[in-house]
Amino acid sequence: MQGINMRRLLIGEPLATHQAIHQRLSKPKALAVFSSDALSSSAYATEAILLILIAAGAGALGTSWWIALGISALMITVAFSYFQTIHAYPNGGGAYIVAKDNLGTMPGLTAAASLLIDYILTVAVSVSAGVSAIASAFPALNPWRIHLALVIVAFITVMNLRGVKESGTVFSIPTYMFVAGMLLMIAVGIFNVITGHVVPVAAPSPEVVAEQVTVTGGLSLFLLMRAFAAGCTALTGIEAISNGIPAFKVPESKNAGQTLIIMVALLCTMFVGITFLANHYGVIAVHGSETTVLSEIAGAVFGEGSILFYYLQFSTLFILSLAANTAYADFPRLASLIARDRFLPRQLTNLGDRLVFSNGILTLALVASGLIVVFDAREHNLLPLYAVGVFVSFTLSQSGMVRHWLKERHKESFKPSFGWRFKLFMNGFGAVSTFVVLIILVVTKFEEGAWLITVAIPIVMMLFRQIHKHYENVASSLTLDGIKPGPVYDTTHDHTDMPVVVLMNSLNRCSLQALECALRMSSNVRICAIEVEPSAVDRLHERWEQWQLQHIPLDIIESPYREIGQPLIEYLHQVDGEHGEDIPTVVVIPEFVVLTWWEKLLHNQTTIAIRAALYRDQIAQGRGRSVINVPYRIGDELYEPLLVHPTQGANRKINLAPPETMHQP
Numbered sequence: 001m002q003g004i005n006m007r008r009l010l011i012g013e014p015l016a017t018h019q020a021i022h023q024r025l026s027k028p029k030a031l032a033v034f035s036s037d038a039l040s041s042s043a044y045a046t047e048a049i050l051l052i053l054i055a056a057g058a059g060a061l062g063t064s065w066w067i068a069l070g071i072s073a074l075m076i077t078v079a080f081s082y083f084q085t086i087h088a089y090p091n092g093g094g095a096y097i098v099a100k101d102n103l104g105t106m107p108g109l110t111a112a113a114s115l116l117i118d119y120i121l122t123v124a125v126s127v128s129a130g131v132s133a134i135a136s137a138f139p140a141l142n143p144w145r146i147h148l149a150l151v152i153v154a155f156i157t158v159m160n161l162r163g164v165k166e167s168g169t170v171f172s173i174p175t176y177m178f179v180a181g182m183l184l185m186i187a188v189g190i191f192n193v194i195t196g197h198v199v200p201v202a203a204p205s206p207e208v209v210a211e212q213v214t215v216t217g218g219l220s221l222f223l224l225m226r227a228f229a230a231g232c233t234a235l236t237g238i239e240a241i242s243n244g245i246p247a248f249k250v251p252e253s254k255n256a257g258q259t260l261i262i263m264v265a266l267l268c269t270m271f272v273g274i275t276f277l278a279n280h281y282g283v284i285a286v287h288g289s290e291t292t293v294l295s296e297i298a299g300a301v302f303g304e305g306s307i308l309f310y311y312l313q314f315s316t317l318f319i320l321s322l323a324a325n326t327a328y329a330d331f332p333r334l335a336s337l338i339a340r341d342r343f344l345p346r347q348l349t350n351l352g353d354r355l356v357f358s359n360g361i362l363t364l365a366l367v368a369s370g371l372i373v374v375f376d377a378r379e380h381n382l383l384p385l386y387a388v389g390v391f392v393s394f395t396l397s398q399s400g401m402v403r404h405w406l407k408e409r410h411k412e413s414f415k416p417s418f419g420w421r422f423k424l425f426m427n428g429f430g431a432v433s434t435f436v437v438l439i440i441l442v443v444t445k446f447e448e449g450a451w452l453i454t455v456a457i458p459i460v461m462m463l464f465r466q467i468h469k470h471y472e473n474v475a476s477s478l479t480l481d482g483i484k485p486g487p488v489y490d491t492t493h494d495h496t497d498m499p500v501v502v503l504m505n506s507l508n509r510c511s512l513q514a515l516e517c518a519l520r521m522s523s524n525v526r527i528c529a530i531e532v533e534p535s536a537v538d539r540l541h542e543r544w545e546q547w548q549l550q551h552i553p554l555d556i557i558e559s560p561y562r563e564i565g566q567p568l569i570e571y572l573h574q575v576d577g578e579h580g581e582d583i584p585t586v587v588v589i590p591e592f593v594v595l596t597w598w599e600k601l602l603h604n605q606t607t608i609a610i611r612a613a614l615y616r617d618q619i620a621q622g623r624g625r626s627v628i629n630v631p632y633r634i635g636d637e638l639y640e641p642l643l644v645h646p647t648q649g650a651n652r653k654i655n656l657a658p659p660e661t662m663h664q665p
Contacts, residue, residue, distance in 0.1 A: 052227035084401055177318065198300075500586045
């Protein structure tokens with residue numbers, strides 16, 4: 001009982017399925033949930049550019065302004081592409097759905113693998129960066145950096161398990177604190193530049209600057225491209241909104257598109273503004289410095305030691321630590337879409353107590369925590385791996401949109417308007433641009449660790465294919481294809497009137513075998529289907545009519561909280577009472593059996609949970625109930641039904657709350 005209370009204390013009371021519409025996000029909350037990663041990148045993108053340019057000497061730092069403008073142009077191009085994606089694919093999925101739909105399954109899986117890896121790295125990098133900021137302010141915490149990082153991950157995980165709406169409320173506070181502080185600093189800084197009240201930042205000693213210069217031939221094209229690629233970390237997170245469209249309030253696409261525009265406008269303003277101030281305040285970034293470019297600008301604009309200076313420092317700390325929330329918002333949704341296509345375990349499609357994809361959230365937390373431990377919670381160890389995956393997805397997404405527009409030509413009413421040509425050009429230009437940046441990222445960071453991503457993406461894709469192959473084997477073993485539909489009834493055996501209930505959520509060879517087993521035992525057989533997913537029940541009804549099984553009562557148990565055990569127990573108690581005799585209803589459970597341990601991990605193991613619930617009920621009731629498992633081994637010879645005889649019967653839909661409201665249509 002204490003464990004249950006603790007769970008409710010941390011996560012909250014379960015939400016009914018019909019409440020999902022009330023958990024949608026408004027634009028202000030969605031901006032905080034899906035944009036924290038992108039907006040926080042403005043805190044370090046300018047510094048990433050300056051740290052590359054310093055290799056050519058302090059005189060080359062002025063080029064950062066033009067690089068920032070170029071990156072902003074690319075940012076707007078990519079955002080334009082995702083704006084089109086939002087309206088063309090309103091069910092979410094972003095690069096994965098666009099690439100799969102227009103380029104094929106393998107490009108789609110490449111985009112999916114890249115994004116999943118990038119989301120995991122986003123959590124590890126952002127949390128580690130936040131811990132580094134804390135450790136810089138309080139050096140005594142340095143030995144505890146891994147522990148601090150894991151605590152932050154645990155906090156973000158719990159908040160996301162509480163639901164999208166609640167996490168949006170909590171995380172909107174640091175996001176808007178950071179945005180307000182940055183915009184105020186930029187406004188004051190630009191005012192000082194215009195009025196001539198700029199006090200330049202104290203430059204490092206000539207000896208320190210000289211140590212940073214490693215390029216003797218001056219500013220080369222390759223160095224410029226490296227600086228451009230380094231600054232492109234500002235683009236990470238732009239795709240997040242296109243992946244989470246279903247989380248927005250109605251109209252989803254319109255609200256998501258407007259939120260994307262606001263996010264990109266803020267990001268461009270902050271990124272270009274900081275780069276502008278860095279140039280006019282003479283900021284020189286050097287490797288190994290204990291102060292960041294942002295803190296130096298804030299000190300020069302607000303004055304070191306001022307309230308506004310510390311306000312911006314702490315808001316930056318919070319946004320860097322909580323930027324991981326963007327990954328928590330998108331990773332579970334993307335994983336659920338991939339799992340629905342049978343390339344990831346089906347458990348990732350399950351909604352938890354608070355109407356979020358809990359299994360995806362916990363998977364992300366577990367893998368990211370492992371990376372934090374392995375890389376000692378130091379973001380510099382992880383940065384070479386970062387951003388490669390997201391540019392793979394950028395390139396595939398925009399290439400997919402090019403194909404999407406080209407497919408429009410095959411429609412009868414198509415006319416090549418200016419708008420169509422403009423969209424085609426912008427997506428094509430964006431695809432080429434992001435591909436060039438991707439190549440530069442891989443080449444310049446390959447030896448630093450980017451090679452790991454080039455290896456990890458194919459490995460994840462291979463995992464996708466193996467999982468999909470398993471699910472295809474299961475489907476081919478369970479399918480009713482090749483069997484002529486017909487009613488099932490046994491007239492060859494003597495029957496008892498013993499009440500028997502067969503659990504079933506779909507009609508396939510496994511469940512059909514269990515049904516025939518029950519019909520051989522008794523003439524009083526009912527089917528019980530627990531309505532966790534209405535679409536699954538609809539498919540069962542279609543099959544039921546196709547197979548002319550209306551003579552066997554089909555009871556639908558509504559489960560608003562997506563539970564199985566408790567609704568089943570309440571249903572069985574009702575059936576026990578209806579029978580009149582003191583004989584507990586026999587339960588028949590169809591169960592398909594896989595061959596290996598890893599294949600078991602790809603399935604929900606619902607049978608185990610049902611048996612446990614029935615066992616607890618038997619203990620509580622003080623009497624036994626017969627539970628019969630009918631195994632069906634995947635990979636064996638396909639089962640063929642034998643009993644085919646029509647008769648009459650009735651179906652009913654059961655609502656268990658309260659008992660007097662139960663009805664039989």
